[in-house]
Amino acid sequence: MQKKILIVDDEPSISLLIEFHLKLAGFEVRCVSDGEAVFDMLQPFRPDLIVLDLMLDKMDGMQVCRKLRGQNNAVPVIMLTALQDVSDKIAGLDNGADDYMTKPFSPHELISRIQAIFRRLKTLPSSTEDTSFIIGGLQVQVAQRQVYLDDKPIELTPKEFELLLFLCQHKGKVLSRQQLLHGVWDYHFLGDTRIVDVHISHLRDKLEKNARTPQYIKTVRNVGYKMYNSIINETSMA
Missing domain, CATH: 3.40.50.2300 (Response regulator)
Structure with missing residues (x-):
């Protein structure tokens, strides 16, 4: 079609x-x-x-x-x-x-x-794949495209959700800005990695209680970002 x-x-x-x-x-x-x-x-x-x-x-x-x-x-x-x-x-x-x-x-x-x-x-996961990521007090419901923090719904833009989902899918791995650009936007922004930094900043504004000591999205200096591996558990709700 x-x-x-x-x-x-x-x-x-x-x-x-x-x-x-x-x-x-x-x-x-x-x-x-x-x-x-x-x-x-x-x-x-x-x-x-x-x-x-x-x-x-x-x-x-x-x-x-x-x-x-x-x-x-x-x-x-x-x-x-x-x-x-x-x-x-x-x-x-x-x-x-x-x-x-x-x-x-x-x-x-x-x-x-x-x-x-x-x-x-x-x-992207289909609507039949009822999977969620539990990250401390953060819950990402994939099929429903919903995010909760301490049981309260968090409103994300479509691109913020996809960036968060990509980080969760690669839990514990350090992802470079170029990897995030390619994985979330599926092409390269000709080296313009500020796009990633701005979206990460917006995610932190919505998810982190203290941006200086982030609980969920960690900056790895001179490399990129990762989700904290020690607090992530993936749960399939089949």
Whole structure:
């Protein structure tokens, strides 16, 4: 079955270019030109992924992402923008985007990023795999994509959840920033490891009582991060 891609861009030349190459790659494609139209297309089209421009009329890309995630809609989003600053990239990811590309970009690179996201989704545990990770007072319920700290629910963005899950799946192992980039985003951010540091910082804000002495996510100087092996037990609830 063809994967469905929704393109959201107010520049017709950009939309037509992306649409042409995505259709050649075998995707079913629809295009809209403003942020509000995204929500009109969710039910009739049911996209598997959204290619979303940042600068849009009526509702910009950041607002679209926040609204989608606020509705618990986990459809993958690749955000497009002419802004080059790394802080803009981080802001896009923090607002729920799965990936971020700056204009101008290669359509073939966009297709590679789309395929990487679909590959990553295939490797995530299915809804039938009722597994949890118990880490001290932290519980990560994989199939339900829910996290509890001391029995209280913790709200994570989709990418924060996937980063936490990846750390749990490699409990006790020191993971470099590049390993985390590749394992969680499924490609390399051209050496921009600050993306990992920012997401780790946000996870700690939500999970750690004291960021200076973290209980769950340990920094290994000059290497990367790991989950504390001594307090992790994986429990299968078959």
